[in-house]
Amino acid sequence: MDEDAFNMSVRKFLKTVGVTAQREIEKAVRAAADAGQLPADGRLKAKAVITLEGVPLAFAVGGDIELGGPSGG
Incomplete structure (x- = not known):
């Protein structure tokens, strides 16, 4: 495996x-x-789930999104 190519490909995907x-x-x-x-x-x-086909990987990242402003302080 070419580590540089792999790293660049992962970064491109995540971007x-x-x-x-x-x-x-x-x-x-x-x-x-509006509604x-x-x-x-x-x-x-919020929650994002990442999986990879062909590799045993499935994980989730969660967090809060603050709206700010009049209805969000």
Whole structure:
């Protein structure tokens, strides 16, 4: 295995995941805001799940997304 090629490929994948996930989260939160469906505490629980086909890997990363502003403090 070429460690440099592997590292670059993983970084490229994670960059794509990050950019795509941010775009989708922003779209969903804006739609919820327009519909008046954001939580009163201004906080959303988030979870991302990563799996690899052909390799025994499945893990989740969770956290909170703070909305800030008038409804999110």
